[in-house]
Amino acid sequence: MNLILSLLLATTTLVHQQDAEQQTAKPRQGTYAITNVRIETVSGGTIDNGTIVIKADRITAVGTDVVVPEGAHVIDGTGLRVYPGMIDSGTRLGLTEIGAVQETNDSSELGDVTPQMQALSAINPNIPQIPVTRVSGVTTVIAEPSGGLLPGTAALINLVGYTPDQMHAGGVLLLVLSFPVNRTPRFFRGGSPPDDFDPDKKYREAVEKLDEIWDRAELYDRIDAAYAENPNLSTHPEYVPEMAAILPVLRGEMILMVKVNARKEIEAAIEWVQERNIKRVIFSGVSEGWRVADKLAEAGIDCLVGPIFSTPTRESDRYDRAYANIGMLADAGVNVAIRTGQSENVRNLPFNAGFAAAYGLGKERALRAVTLGPAEMFGIADDYGSIEVGKKANLMLTNGDPFEPATQVLGVFIDGFNIPIDSRHIRLYEEFLHRDEGRVQPVQVQPAVN
Template identity: 30%
Template sequence: MRKLAVSLAALAAAIAAPAAAETVAVTNARILTAGPAGEIARGTIVLQDGKIAAVGPAAQVPAGARVIDAQGGVVTPGFIAPNALLGAVEVRSLGDDLAVNNPEIGASFDVQYALNPASTLIPVARLAGITRAIVVPLSAGGGGGSFHDDDGEEVMTAGDGGGSKSSALFAGQAAAIHLAEGPEILMKPKVGMVVPFGDGGANVAGGARGAEIIALKSAFRDVRDYMRNRAAYDRAGVRDLALSKSDLEALIPVVEGRMPVIALVHKASDIRAVLKFAREEKIKLILSGVEEGWMVAADIAAAGVPVILDPLSDRPESFQVLGSTLENAARLNAAGVTVSLEGTGGAHRVRELRYNAGNAVAYGMPYQAALAAVTINTARIFGVADRVGSLEPGKDADLVIWTGDPFEPLSQPKAVFIAGKAQPMTSRQIELRDRYKDLSGPCPVAYPK
């Protein structure tokens, strides 16, 4: 017991230390690397200059390194939350910085310019082992986008529903962020172009699914014409184009296959239509939502398209998701589809990402596949796997030390490192709890005895 107390005291000291990228060695850890090394039953991981310097059963502790004895605890990569609203929303009823209703701004809308590093939601997510996130815009045209709020209900974003300019076909560009304490959280901008399909896409295109596909094809044709005739466009020497110049410019990486389309799609028939559209237009694709994805898993796997899904989305609350099931993630993974798991709501309950992964395991997804679905898979999907997503030498030192299995609700992180820096293990909620849990001592004026 004395040895354990000393170890925990050392760990507490490490957590309380100033957030600097120092040399740290975590020893006696069960390391789930989410990389080629797989699980290391008992090993050491060394963090140096913000990077992972070494990891393995025989990794050497550098002289002068701060040593944290994990006492057999679990160490994982920091989790990555896709479809997040972190840094762009605080109180949903008061609005957000994720949607725009402007006929000149659709594809060119970029969430990176409104990120708030001081959001009180970021520390809450960080305390759930989340160290990076993909922040996505929401469609504001004609109810064109949807997400599951923090009560699990599907919410359609605002709009008139009567058809709109082509700009409404595109919600805008997503960005990758880190959740480290500090004045800047942007990691990588422009990691994907969000486009609603299914009911949402039909709404922005005038009420029919087929109309949206035609409108998108027309928009992409305009982009290609613009690319061939930029000089003529500037002197008004080309035909009228439906999109603004800023939207045309924003879509060039999409039609060139450098930026993926994040397709919000749910129903099996809509998924097939989106796969066909992407194949014909030769664009890179990510499917998001895919509640009926298991029904067309072979098609998705054959196309080599990854998916993002909430494994707890199983209620047939609309005709788009009648075939939803808690086994969706397991079945897609078994078919060979690259799966990324998301937390519920994207903001206030994104912390539940690890619980969602645990539920995916409970309904048939192999444990290591679920771990990959909250780490390396998401990093690969969004083009940041060279930096994060697994515990490998040379990558950013994002890791979490857990008291037990991270997918078990009673397990808690004992330390969180982002790019080698120890993060504060507190949040506004914890601070408020500590302030008011004992009113026997000195109290604020508003709380007299």
């Protein structure tokens, strides 16, 4: 039996131990102890030969002198390592199933100003992409809508659960603003741009539109506040869903996630969020952040950077700019997290982190950028992002550096659920590796022609 199969079986056994009669391996909470394991806490260094105790959804003990509770399912972690589960800070996971099949795509709604659209409502908890992703150690992702200027609200989700509400992590929602772009798109739907296409004009109009929307939202905010103060004296203000969706951002209750990439647009976006006095703001994408890293650092704006696997934004740029961008931002003092921008291949998050590490970010900061970094940015660091007593049990168990392709992820806990290391990809492997093994009569295969 080859290495991976035996490892897979070893992990499946974890689940079978607790419930041998179960036919289908399914995620299960309980009391677990991972012993003799190297613990990469992220927040408090490395603990060798340590033990982690998990009860229900929480980590209840971490350290070297931990008593394993009676009745706990014990997982011997000798030679293995535990890391916090990885967080992908920008994906379409759950919102799309098959890229080219329109009927399965729900990440984009008609219209330019649709902030009331809720990505969380369209998450499909049961698509095969979710198990495919989580067995890689990615436990939590931002699922974001896209499309117009204000396409809706993104949500942070754990990759376990049967309803979007069960998946919703830390109640995190972010209002998405796709900052206006000043460029001629390379690709127009249905052909080339019209001859009179004027990117400057289009950009000015889009910024004016954004300002107008924001003026109105601020007015709506004042009316709403006035009514709340004096409900008996005022008439009930008209409900405008678009405006109501922006309110939490104006009041500092929700983060505004500004999607912005090119240099001059990043500069314009910095000015805009400062003028508008946006209290909680994060930039996402930021592929040309390295050109204005100092300005981003000075503005104190956190950045969700990626995909790392991108070509440089300009033909003339160094070939490795997209790999190096995040490290240059971090060097300038910007808080960074990594986003893959992916749907079915969010599992490449650790490899995005590995390339970021190699091209300047370094391993330690890269690990932070997929764990505690984003948890802090999203305001959920009390519950997520590191291995500490009292935090959510979102963990991965590996036999090595999680960013190295050859490393196997042997166990995953999300929200305290022991996740079966199982996915459609693994099942197809198990079925087809030796496809005809199950036949009584051996198959007559024609001899090779050459």
